[in-house]
Amino acid sequence: MFKEIRDERTFNGILNQIIENIQNGSLKAGDALPAERTMAEIMGVSRPAVREALRALELLGIVKPVPGGGNYITEDLDTWLIEPLSILFKLNNGYLRQNQQFRAALEREAAILAARKCTPLDAAELWVILARLDAAEDEKVRGELDRELHKKIAKIADNPMVYSVLAAADQLTENIVSGTRDYIMKKNNSAREVDDQHHRLVNAIINGDTEQAERCMSEHMDTIERYMEEMQKKS
Structure with a gap:
């Protein structure tokens, strides 16, 4: 899995080998990495150098250390961009509106791609989520189903980068204004408005209508x- 580092900077070489092993499937979500001593011996580097690289990957959300239990590839690689994007957002003095504009652009692209790639199985799963949304009365449950619907659309889009960045942007929005979905569901008539938008959006995606899918997502x-x-304003 790993090899001796020769022509690269030590830090870059360690990072590159771990990332390459994730990309080619040798390391999967939840897998344990070899012990630091083992990695250092194989790569011909020092243990502090390995530890430094692992710390960088931890900050990026790719590696998760377990006290006394070694280092593991994070279970949810789809959301590893959340922390780096959060840092970037803060460094640029980002505001909620800017993040939402960013997320909206990604959601529109996901809707277009989903309309092109939606299979009968995908369509059935979308309808199941909508049916559960229609039947649910608890705001928190409805909020979670709303999130599930958007995640499913992003999955159907079948673009890992769009999915990962969209998941990060969505989580960042929630971190800034917690309970957005719950708030919308509690508002008089707003839940009905959102439900109608969801139905029209799903119909467009299932029918392969990319223009309508983009319009519906923009409105949403x-x-x-x-x-x-x-x-x-109320906070």
């Missing part, structure tokens, strides 16, 4: 932004 993202701004 505008609605979410409106309620988020309302929440901020």
Whole structure:
């Protein structure tokens, strides 16, 4: 899995080998990495150098250390971008509106791609989520189903980068304004408005109508932004 580092900087060489092993499937989500001493011996580097690289991957959310139990590839590689994006957002003095605009652009692209790639099985799963949303009465449950619907659309889009960055942007929004979905579901008539948008969006995706899918998602993202701004004013 690993080999001696020769022509690269030590830090870069260690990082590159771990990432390459994730990319080619030799290391999968949840897998344990070899012990630091073993990695150092195989690569011909010092243990502090290995530890430094592992620490960098931990900060990126790719490696998860377990006290007394070694280092593991994170279980959820789809969301590893959350922490780096959060740091970047803060460094650029980002505001909620900017993050939402970023997320909206990704959601529109995901809707377009999903409309092109939706299979009968995908369509059935989308309808199941919608049916559960329609039947649910608890705001928190509905909020989670809303998140599940958007994740499913991003999965159907079948673009790992769009999915990962979208998951990070969505989580960042939730970190900034906690309970956005719950708030929308509690508002008079807003839940009905959002449900209608969801149904039209899913119909467009299932029918392969990319233009309508993009329009529906844009309308939905505008609605979410409106309620988020309302929440901020009340806080």
